[in-house]
């Protein structure tokens with residue numbers, strides 16, 4: 001057992017540090033560019049030296065590095081330290097690109113991946129429907145092949161940022177008579193900028209508009225914009241490449257959320273004194289630290305095991321639920337720390353001068369995390385049946 | 394970074410588990426549990442033969458020279474099997490002598506501890522939750538007078554490490570004149586406790602060393618955390634396996650989603666915290682700046698989780714879980730001991746908050 005990195009990895013860390021020293025923030029004339037241009041320029045350089053999009057081949061705009069979870073971790077640590085831009089967030093880079101790499105055809109990879117990585121193509125995920133949420137296999141949106149094109153009719157819902165997206169990867173029913181139900185599904189790509197598509201943003205509980213309803217009314221997509229074969233949609237959507245991101249993403253998110261909570265406790269007052277000196281608050285923070293630290297060391301263990309081709313077992317199915325639970329706990333403590341600011345509306349765009357009401361976004365947003373990407377009850381079903389081996393319902 | 398057990402460590406855990414499943418299966422455990430004096434020397438002797446007693450003793454004194462993580466991994470297995478053995482006291486006395494004993498004390502005791510020739514224990518609490526070194530009041534001198542309670546395996550031990558005011562220690566022979574020992578009616582019969590009254594008892598003080606008492610305290614916290622992880626994991630496993638065989642309404646109860654989710658919730662409370670005690674044990678020997686905090690947090694979190702988990706698993710067993718004959722009762726009580734011994738979780742959460750530098 002050793003929590004230090006070997007000399008080889010420490011040397012790699014020095015390389016990363018030196019790169020960052022020279023490249024972020026940008027200098028001279030480049031520092032005058034607009035922020036997103038600066039970020040794009042930096043990302044391009046980070047890809048060239050092999051630090052971002054490591055599992056994506058060079059020909060598709062990635063840096064094509066051998067899989068190495070520890071290097072991935074060092075890159076995240078060092079980029080995080082100087083707040084350098086990391087891989088673009090969103091379902092395009094996180095879900096579509098890995099899916100295409102594993103199941104897509106050559107032209108699909110060439111056509112979609114480079115521009116997705118550069119941020120030119122934004123994607124939306126079209127899985128959920130009004131009557132198909134947790135029960136994804138009951139998707140009804142129809143796709144029929146007619147004159148060399150897919151004709152799409154139906155409705156998707158809760159599709160995050162679809163109003164800004166150029167394309168959507170959509171789960172459709174292409175084989176209406178197939179049994180079991182999920183054998184009738186296909187995974188197709190659709191250009192959202194066409195007359196047959198109507199997008200209506202939905203106002204969320206936070207007051208913002210981040211997810212949308214998407215209506216398909218004889219929308220079209222070319223026959224070869226299907227990933228995998230007709231009827232393989234279920235399997236394609238489950239395909240995930242062995243990702244450097246792995247378990248650590250979740251745990252390091254929990255750690256930084258907890259650090260922000262401690263900072264909040266230092267900045268607000270209870271009875272005229274910093275809340276952090278209040279014995280009850282200290283106790284509650286320490287109790288939460290027990291869960292957060294457990295999650296962190298558990299992620300170290302999972303990371304080390306996957307580097308050594310071992311199976312961490314049961315705990316891998318638990319990571320989302322653990323992060324969600326920590327989010328709920330943070331929300332409860334933040335609620336008590338911000339006092340009457342609990343009665344304020346949350347700010348819609350993040351600004352430096354935001355007050356404690358910004359925590360309302362976490363207080364409510366922690367519920368979104370509990371629902372999106374598989375609800376906590378669905379997580380429990382999976383842990384029970386696949387993790388603990390309890391009988392299926 | 395390699396936050397992983399070595400092959401050797403995995404094998405040691407397997408060997409101890411294998412030995413216990415033969416020497417102390419559930420039926421034997423219950424039989425020992427119900428004895429007037431709930432102790433079976435042959436089990437501890439078997440562990441000594443496997444090297445448990447010698448594990449952390451330096452090689453120069455006939456030991457194996459291993460680390461806290463190795464001991465903690467064994468504690469996990471003992472916890473998982475609710476093993477009725479005096480490891481905790483043995484380990485703490487060994488550590489105290491290793492780090493704070495005189496050359497004579499080391500030469501005299503360490504080889505005997507390694508070979509299991511003495512059963513050793515610790516006497517810390519003086520009543521009213523006075524587990525921590527700064528709370529000990531027994532005055533340091535070569536003649537001890539006063540009272541100590543909740544001494545684990547106090548009636549079975551022959552070498553006692555007594556905590557003294559100012560965080561000092563002295564060794565006392567269990568047969569010394571003026572020492573009266575009285576078995577307490579302890580809830581955890583896998584670690585029976587005794588009350589000691591000292592009246593001018595001859596003692597052999599340890600010369601001590603900077604931070605010795607804190608080191609002994611932290612070792613206790615790490616070992617209790619590891620034992621709790623093992624016990625809690627086993628409690629979850631037994632509830633899960635019961636849910637797959639017990640049938641009601643014509644099907645295994647584990648198919649009912651209500652119970653399924655209760656079991657998942659207990660498993661999610663336990664499984665991720667394995668690394669918390671690993672880290673605390675690793676920090677004990679290797680990361681001085683984090684050792685105290687990690688030990689406090691691990692003890693608080695894991696002993697808290699263990700007790701709640703054990704209670705939940707009683708409920709998951711239904712009526713059988715409420716009986717003396719069911720294994721889970723033994724785990725509930727071991728969890729109660731772990732919860733209180735060396736200070737309740739609340740005490741160590743508060744210490745952890747201070748040590749975090751908030």
Ligand SMILES: Cc1cc2nc3c(=O)[nH]c(=O)nc-3n(C[C@H](O)[C@H](O)[C@H](O)COP(=O)(O)OP(=O)(O)OC[C@H]3O[C@@H](n4cnc5c(N)ncnc54)[C@H](O)[C@@H]3O)c2cc1C
Pocket residue numbers: 124125126127128130132133134135157158159160161211367368369371372373374375376377378381
């Ligand atoms: C912030 C946010 C962003 C989202 N973004 C996207 C997106 O980009 N694209 C997309 O396709 N979808 C998106 N979703 C939708 C999300 O995937 C679904 O909301 C989710 O899968 C739950 O489906 P549902 O809303 O139909 O709820 P339901 O499935 O109706 O669930 C309602 C309740 O019933 C429980 N429940 C359901 N089935 C079971 C069961 N078998 N056992 C026990 N309990 C059960 C659930 O746990 C939940 O508590 C997003 C959701 C949110 C909140």
